[in-house]
Amino acid sequence: MELTIIINKKDYAFSVDPSDSLLSILREHLSLTGTKNGCSQGHCGACTVVVNGKAVKSCITKAKKLENAEVLTIEGVSSNFILHAIQEAFIEATAVQCGFCTPGYIMELYALLQADPDAEKEEIHKALEKHLCRCTGYQPIIDAALLAQEKIKNS
Amino acid sequence: MKLFNKVVGTSIPRADAHEKVTGTALYIDDLRFPRTLKMKVLRAGVPHAIINSIEISKAIDMPGVHKVFTGKSLNLDKNHLFGTCIFDQAPLAIDKVRHAGEIVAVVIAETEKQALAAIKNIDVDFKELPFILDPIEAVGKEAPLIHEQNGKYHHVPTFVPEPQTNIFYKYHLKKGDYEHVFQDAEITVEDNFEYPLMNHAAIEPHGAIAQWDHTGELHLWSSSQAPFVLREVLADYFKIKQMIKIHIHIPYLGGGFGGKSDYTIEPLVALAAQLVPGYHVKFVLTRKEVFIGSVLGRGMKGHMKLGAKKDGTLVGIEATQYFSDGAYGDTGCNVVLAAGHNCVGPYFFPKCNLKSFGVYTNSAPVGAFRGYGHPEGQFMIERLLEKLALKLGMEYDDLRMKNFLRPADTNSLGQIINEHNGDIRKCFTQTITKLNEIPLPPEDESFFYGRAAVGLIKSPVQTANASSNVFLKFNEDLTVNISTGGVELGQGSLTVLAQIAAQTLHIPVSNIRINYEINTQLTPYEWQTVASMTTMRVGNAIISACEKSITQFKQNAALVWDYALNDIVYDGTKVSYQDRFLDLKELVLGYQYSDGHTVGNPILTTGSSVVRNVTFPDLETGQYQPYEWTFGSQGVDLKINKKTGEITILHFVTALDAGKVINPALARGQVTGGVMQGIGQALKEKIVYDESGNMTTTNLRRYAIPRLSDMPEKFSCIFIETPQPDGPFGARPIAEHPALGPPSVILNAIQRVTGISFTSIPVTKERMLNALKAGEK
Ligand code: FES
Ligand code: FES
Numbered sequence: 001m002e003l004t005i006i007i008n009k010k011d012y013a014f015s016v017d018p019s020d021s022l023l024s025i026l027r028e029h030l031s032l033t034g035t036k037n038g039c040s041q042g043h044c045g046a047c048t049v050v051v052n053g054k055a056v057k058s059c060i061t062k063a064k065k066l067e068n069a070e071v072l073t074i075e076g077v078s079s080n081f082i083l084h085a086i087q088e089a090f091i092e093a094t095a096v097q098c099g100f101c102t103p104g105y106i107m108e109l110y111a112l113l114q115a116d117p118d119a120e121k122e123e124i125h126k127a128l129e130k131h132l133c134r135c136t137g138y139q140p141i142i143d144a145a146l147l148a149q150e151k152i153k154n155s
Numbered sequence: 156m157k158l159f160n161k162v163v164g165t166s167i168p169r170a171d172a173h174e175k176v177t178g179t180a181l182y183i184d185d186l187r188f189p190r191t192l193k194m195k196v197l198r199a200g201v202p203h204a205i206i207n208s209i210e211i212s213k214a215i216d217m218p219g220v221h222k223v224f225t226g227k228s229l230n231l232d233k234n235h236l237f238g239t240c241i242f243d244q245a246p247l248a249i250d251k252v253r254h255a256g257e258i259v260a261v262v263i264a265e266t267e268k269q270a271l272a273a274i275k276n277i278d279v280d281f282k283e284l285p286f287i288l289d290p291i292e293a294v295g296k297e298a299p300l301i302h303e304q305n306g307k308y309h310h311v312p313t314f315v316p317e318p319q320t321n322i323f324y325k326y327h328l329k330k331g332d333y334e335h336v337f338q339d340a341e342i343t344v345e346d347n348f349e350y351p352l353m354n355h356a357a358i359e360p361h362g363a364i365a366q367w368d369h370t371g372e373l374h375l376w377s378s379s380q381a382p383f384v385l386r387e388v389l390a391d392y393f394k395i396k397q398m399i400k401i402h403i404h405i406p407y408l409g410g411g412f413g414g415k416s417d418y419t420i421e422p423l424v425a426l427a428a429q430l431v432p433g434y435h436v437k438f439v440l441t442r443k444e445v446f447i448g449s450v451l452g453r454g455m456k457g458h459m460k461l462g463a464k465k466d467g468t469l470v471g472i473e474a475t476q477y478f479s480d481g482a483y484g485d486t487g488c489n490v491v492l493a494a495g496h497n498c499v500g501p502y503f504f505p506k507c508n509l510k511s512f513g514v515y516t517n518s519a520p521v522g523a524f525r526g527y528g529h530p531e532g533q534f535m536i537e538r539l540l541e542k543l544a545l546k547l548g549m550e551y552d553d554l555r556m557k558n559f560l561r562p563a564d565t566n567s568l569g570q571i572i573n574e575h576n577g578d579i580r581k582c583f584t585q586t587i588t589k590l591n592e593i594p595l596p597p598e599d600e601s602f603f604y605g606r607a608a609v610g611l612i613k614s615p616v617q618t619a620n621a622s623s624n625v626f627l628k629f630n631e632d633l634t635v636n637i638s639t640g641g642v643e644l645g646q647g648s649l650t651v652l653a654q655i656a657a658q659t660l661h662i663p664v665s666n667i668r669i670n671y672e673i674n675t676q677l678t679p680y681e682w683q684t685v686a687s688m689t690t691m692r693v694g695n696a697i698i699s700a701c702e703k704s705i706t707q708f709k710q711n712a713a714l715v716w717d718y719a720l721n722d723i724v725y726d727g728t729k730v731s732y733q734d735r736f737l738d739l740k741e742l743v744l745g746y747q748y749s750d751g752h753t754v755g756n757p758i759l760t761t762g763s764s765v766v767r768n769v770t771f772p773d774l775e776t777g778q779y780q781p782y783e784w785t786f787g788s789q790g791v792d793l794k795i796n797k798k799t800g801e802i803t804i805l806h807f808v809t810a811l812d813a814g815k816v817i818n819p820a821l822a823r824g825q826v827t828g829g830v831m832q833g834i835g836q837a838l839k840e841k842i843v844y845d846e847s848g849n850m851t852t853t854n855l856r857r858y859a860i861p862r863l864s865d866m867p868e869k870f871s872c873i874f875i876e877t878p879q880p881d882g883p884f885g886a887r888p889i890a891e892h893p894a895l896g897p898p899s900v901i902l903n904a905i906q907r908v909t910g911i912s913f914t915s916i917p918v919t920k921e922r923m924l925n926a927l928k929a930g931e932k
Contacts, residue, residue, distance in 0.1 A: 129862055
């Protein structure tokens with residue numbers, strides 16, 4: 001089937017299989033490899049992107065449902081070599097180790113803090129709880145999330 | 156001397172962070188090549204069987220399919236086995252399968268979908284055999300033989316199998332009068348313990364891409380911690396006589412934890428690619444395949460007995476550990492060895508009688524996993540010391556303090572402990588002091604509150620001649636490229652190694668670039684990135700290369716001035732002699748006089764660090780020299796919900812004698828990450844097989860690794876710094892260590908407050924609740 005999706009502010013027309021996931025469209029059709037595949041089963045959160053303002057797991061999101069949807073991936077977060085506040089926060093809080101979970105976390109927080117810059121700590125926890133990180137022990141990721149929120153508020 | 160000499164010991168940001176937060180860091184599945192075919196495999200689905208036949212003709216005719224093959228169709232036989240210790244496995248099954256995840260057929264096709272469709276059209280006829288998963292049953296007389304050829308496989312002399320059994324390796328360590336271990340004991344305690352099979356669960360699945368070019372050279376990209384081991388194994392397997400004809404490339408790794416060390420899927424992917432010369436063949440495991448078809452970790456059942464005097468002085472230890480190492484033993488050998496001699500923990504025993512067995516079973520093969528044979532023994536001894544303290548009526552902490560290894564004591568291997576090995580008593584007392592800063596609430600209606608602290612020790616397990624080597628070049632602008640075969644798998648090596656170089660050279664750390672991509676054609680030899688040794692071994696190689704660079708600058712200046720080398724001073728920007736100086740830029744390509752002629756050489760050096768004095772185990776006594784140790788201690792405050800059995804970690808304290816912390820934020824990250832892995836092992840993680848011998852824990856829900864909500868309410872990390880004399884700036888290994896203590900310390904805290912003694916993990920919420928209920932009756 002034919003389909004148009006707006007990805008990182010550009011229109012793309014695809015012909016897709018009904019079974020294709022958004023993740024496979026991003027990675028295999030467009031080589032947007034910043035979005036990671038950790039499980040393809042909706043369990044790890046590494047594939048998280050923002051669709052119409054909401055964080056979704058792209059591995060379990062069918063592409064066919066996304067006609068005219070606006071998708072933001074990690075490649076669309078920073079522009080002209082300038083990092084987004086969330087990205088800065090991940091660096092400053094040492095929330096990156098192997099980095100495989102990182103784009104997913106950043107997109108999750110992007111959706112959350114865009115919608116509600118004043119999100120309560122519990123909401124932040126709830127959002128991050130959907131993701132798995134095997135390296136950091138989570139503490140640095142929480143630290144990064146709170147730092148990002150502070151940066152966004154102060155900007 | 157000026158500036159830039161303070162970067163060691165500071166938390167500079169990670170060198171790779173920018174690439175990783177922007178999604179531009181490339182991992183194996185992100186690599187794109189022309190003419191790429193996809194590979195998919197058919198796995199046995201039965202744990203132990205003879206392959207009667209495999210029908211692949213239908214699959215070959217499917218659209219997009221280039222090749223379909225089986226072990227038989229390629230005429231593989233006993234001359235097609237590979238390994239590093241025991242050569243007991245082929246790239247795929249030949250006439251027998253030994254675990255349900257074993258690969259029996261491979262399809263190479265244009266697309267993944269086509270490959271999967273073809274896989275569905277392969278029929279296998281098996282003659283099923285009885286299977287066995289329990290390592291103690293597997294050593295019994297009645298047990299089905301998993302490898303009829305056990306004993307006939309090629310193996311290195313140190314790993315001796317027992318033919319006609321499932322034991323592929325038996326290690327026996329004897330210290331002192333080992334036949335009368337408890338002669339002087341006034342009291343003994345003993346118990347049986349179990350540490351289940353686990354999965355590393357790095358968030359990045361394993362992947363590899365292989366291509367054979369038109370001259371017959373092999374190019375392989377892999378998510379591997381061990382490029383040079385791969386090169387050796389592949390050269391041997393494919394009979395490639397010259398290593399220059401093998402090109403191994405390693406991109407960023409999305410976590411390893413030992414699960415990507417040695418080798419996993421690489422020989423098979425290379426074999427597949429050989430059938431379609433010129434094409435790149437790509438194989439990335441699904442999450443399920445990571446569980447059933449890469450390597451697992453641990454899987455120990457054991458018995459331990461301790462003897463002591465009435466005053467608590469330990470006099471002897473006996474332990475027997477059986478490792479369920481799965482279908483193939485090669486990657487398990489050294490784990491069995493390390494587990495054998497390290498199960499005594501950080502305690503002094505005049506007599507030891509320690510046996511460990513590597514046993515074939517019908518699970519996926521088992522290999523390295525963060526801790527490498529140490530967590531199993533640490534678990535047993537720290538649990539058993541609780542029992543001993545109770546029986547003696549002695550304070551738990553006093554019993555430990557009394558028996559921790561002291562300088563001049565000998566460990567189980569007879570090695571003498573020195574002052575410089577670190578201070579475990581300091582680690583332990585600081586752990587307890589830290590816990591005491593927050594009072595533990597008394598039991599109330601809803602919760603029990605428990606506290607405990609344990610000691611830990613780990614030695615890096617590495618081959619006797621393990622080495623790290625680096626190339627260093629100064630560029631014209633005084634930036635520096637350093638090339639190492641050490642793999643950045645998340646631990647932060649790129650950053651820490653740059654700090655070591657910057658401080659040695661007295662130049663800004665931003666001027667140092669450590670390569671992240673490894674290419675065995677360009678990168679100097681590195682044994683493999685395991686054993687927490689990168690900071691130490693590669694760090695030392697870098698210091699040596701940096702010092703040689705400094706000498707070269709001085710040599711160039713000496714030629715100009717005609718002074719003796721020793722009188723010349725280097726400070727990171729210039730070299731000087733009394734009031735004369737030359738800017739480093741004037742010397743970096745050699746010195747050029749105003750008329751153009753040039754003396755001296757461009758600054759280009761190498762550095763090496765070879766493990767010294769490590770020997771092979773003696774076959775009779777088990778004695779040998781491994782490398783030295785890192786001591787530490789861990790403590791916990793936890794609460795147990797009386798109604799639900801839920802265990803919440805309130806405060807987790809880790810104290811390690813790190814020698815010298817090069818980057819505190821990164822070191823802390825190793826601790827929080829390692830502790831969480833240990834908590835997962837204590838409370839959640841266990842590989843489970845069903846009655847058919849198939850694994851049921853094949854996704855990240857059923858195999859539950861810790862989530863954010865499992866995180867302790869508070870982490871404390873304490874670093875003691877007793878310098879390691881041969882470590883870079885005094886540093887010693889710390890990366891695996893934080894994962895060691897959580898199971899024992901958590902179970903000890905549970906026992907102290909509920910009286911319930913668990914001897915196996917994980918203690919899930921359900922298990923805790925059932926035990927609490929049983930206790931009420
Ligand atoms: S890859 Fe989508 S949740 Fe794991
Ligand atoms: S940093 Fe490795 S999985 Fe999160």
